[in-house]
Amino acid sequence: MMQNNGRLWAEPNELSRESPAEGVTLLHGFCREDAPQIYEAIRQVESISPFRQMVVPGGHTMSVAMTNCGELGWTTDRSGYRYTPEDPMTGAPWPAMPEILLSLARRAAAEGGSAEFRPNGCLINRYAVGARLSLHQDRNERDYSQPIVSVSLGLPATFLLGTLRRTDTPRRIRVEHGDVLVWGGPARLIFHGIAPIRAGHDPLTGNYRINLTFRHVASDD
Ligand code: SIN
Ligand code: FE2
Numbered sequence: 001m002m003q004n005n006g007r008l009w010a011e012p013n014e015l016s017r018e019s020p021a022e023g024v025t026l027l028h029g030f031c032r033e034d035a036p037q038i039y040e041a042i043r044q045v046e047s048i049s050p051f052r053q054m055v056v057p058g059g060h061t062m063s064v065a066m067t068n069c070g071e072l073g074w075t076t077d078r079s080g081y082r083y084t085p086e087d088p089m090t091g092a093p094w095p096a097m098p099e100i101l102l103s104l105a106r107r108a109a110a111e112g113g114s115a116e117f118r119p120n121g122c123l124i125n126r127y128a129v130g131a132r133l134s135l136h137q138d139r140n141e142r143d144y145s146q147p148i149v150s151v152s153l154g155l156p157a158t159f160l161l162g163t164l165r166r167t168d169t170p171r172r173i174r175v176e177h178g179d180v181l182v183w184g185g186p187a188r189l190i191f192h193g194i195a196p197i198r199a200g201h202d203p204l205t206g207n208y209r210i211n212l213t214f215r216h217v218a219s220d221d
Contacts, residue, residue, distance in 0.1 A: 016028045016029075028176075038153065045067060045069045049073075054076045057077075063130065070121040071085060071219070073121060082140060083141070083217050101122060109182055112147055114146060120219070122212055125212075125213070129198065135160060135166060135192065136192070139189060144188040147183060148182070150211060153178070153205055153209070155201075155202050155208060156174060156177070158172045160191075162193075163190060
């Protein structure tokens with residue numbers, strides 16, 4: 001392990017972890033080795049349900065392009081945020097969650113202290129240079145007993161790690177290709193966001209950052 005400005009850096013093949021707040025675990029490089037296969041699975045999903053920029057209820061178009069896989073996918077339009085079993089763009093069910101993604105999410109959740117994670121939805125975010133996500137809570141799931149598992153691929157980003165209060169200034173945490181962030185328990189409803197992505201090039205994803213967030217969404221039945 002090397003020390004660099006107080007931060008621990010993983011040597012190749014060595015996993016380092018941090019807990020930047022209670023209930024939050026950052027697993028550096030957790031899926032770096034599997035990233036090409038993970039990215040291939042995302043390409044398959046995207047070929048069925050393409051990335052698209054959604055509109056929020058206020059009428060603004062999001063800078064992040066999104067798609068989903070799993071039983072329930074998160075969408076927004078002028079009438080509000082919700083989870084749906086069908087992709088509103090295609091009218092067909094969202095693509096099934098590829099096994100490689102499900103197993104990654106479950107292993108990461110276990111590292112973060114949740115051995116029984118059963119994600120039934122995965123929102124896939126694609127950030128071009130300049131794209132950002134403003135501070136928000138993930139609360140459309142209606143079940144907060146399971147964590148959020150967030151996987152970063154491609155261009156690095158600054159994750160804004162807030163608290164349970166919107167007005168607290170968020171901490172800035174760098175997330176890189178292959179990092180996985182897990183938040184749950186007392187941190188499940190933290191405010192979080194992504195600062196504008198800086199220009200760069202990644203050998204796998206080109207000019208994009210890709211993020212996967214796995215969730216357990218309460219179903220109506
Ligand atoms: C999200 O909050 O849905 C995405 C967070 C991220 O892109 O890291
Ligand atoms: Fe979120």
